Amino acid sequence: MGERKIVFRNEEIRYRVRNEDGIETILMLHAAFADSSLFQDQVAYFEGDYRIVLIDLPGHGTNSGLSNRITLKDMPEICCSILSEHRIQSCHLLGISLGSLVAQAFADQYPNQVKSVTMVGGYSVHKANKAILRAQKKEGLKWMLLVLFSMKRFKRYLLSVSCHTERGKRLFEQGIQAFSRRSFSSMSGMNSFLVPKSAPMPYPLFIVVGEHDLLLARQAALELHRLESRSRMATIAGAGHCANADAPEEFNTLYRGFISAL
Structure with missing residues (x-):
């Protein structure tokens, strides 16, 4: 799938590119603990018309072997470096859960390179996030206890809360294989994304949530x-x-309608 590498702070960051001839680019950023295989159905659907760029987060997937000097905090700069490498002036950002926070952070730091932001199962890094951040801290404690006793139990728990359908769970399970205890050190720096802003975002924003996601996520x-x-x-639904x-079919139709109308 168009495997590429870029050197960032003396480390090799792996990523994938599909359809270099696409006029517009979609940069896809996956959820925590999974990897870019979570976008399998989106790649198949959109690659004929768009250039697709997929980057596994530090500690995840093909980038699970990075040293802990490279963390989530670096992701906006890594995305910028990859876009520059391919002379991509601007792109649509599609982020799932944690990936949506990275997408928003990139949009905040590099606003001129953003055509749109779509967040799936995520929340704003700028506003209306206090309740969900408190809940995340509690959830983090649960993760620590599960990981302490068994990574297998931890991964089973993640599967139960991340996807509702068997198809979704299979994709998530495929991506979670490379995640290890060592990967947690690469997930630091998320707080750097949290930049309070009351003004409306300057880019087109599409907010997507599943009907079976947590009530708090749907309310946010x-x-x-x-x-x-x-x-x-x-x-x-x-x-x-x-x-x-x-629900890839419904999501793909909705997402195509959003970006094609811009």
């Missing part, structure tokens, strides 16, 4: 949509947290 999506008057929002993997 609704509140963000209310605050971002120019945003679009969709709730996907039959889908959980990673709605793109749970």
Whole structure:
């Protein structure tokens, strides 16, 4: 799938590119603990018309072997370096859960390189996020206890809360194989993404949530949509947290409609 490498701070960052001839580019950023295989159905659907760039987060997938000097905090700069390598001036950003936070951080730091941001199962790094951040801290403690006793139990738990359908769970399980205890050290730096802003975002924003995602996540999506008057929002039936993997046909249709109308 167009495997590429770029050197970033003396480390090799691996990524994939499909359809170099695509006029517009979609940069896809996966959920925590999974990898870019979570976008299998999106790649198959969009690669005929768009250039697709997929980057596994530090500690995940093909980048699970990076040293802990490279962390989530570096992802916006890594994305910028890859776009520059391919002379891509601007792109659509599609982020799932944690990937949506990276997408927003990139958009905040490199606003001129952004055509749109789509967040699936995510929340704003700028506003309406206090309740969900508190809940995340509690969830993090649960993760620590599970990891302490068994990585297998931890991964089973993640599968149960990340996807609602068997198809989605298979994709998530495929991506989670490379994640290890060592990977956690690469997940630091997320707090650097949190930049309070009350003004509306300057880019087209599409907020997607699965009907079976946590109530708190659905409420956060609704509140963000209310605050971002120019945003679009969709709730996907039959889908959980990673709605793109749970209900790919509906998601792909909605997403194509969003970016093609811009």
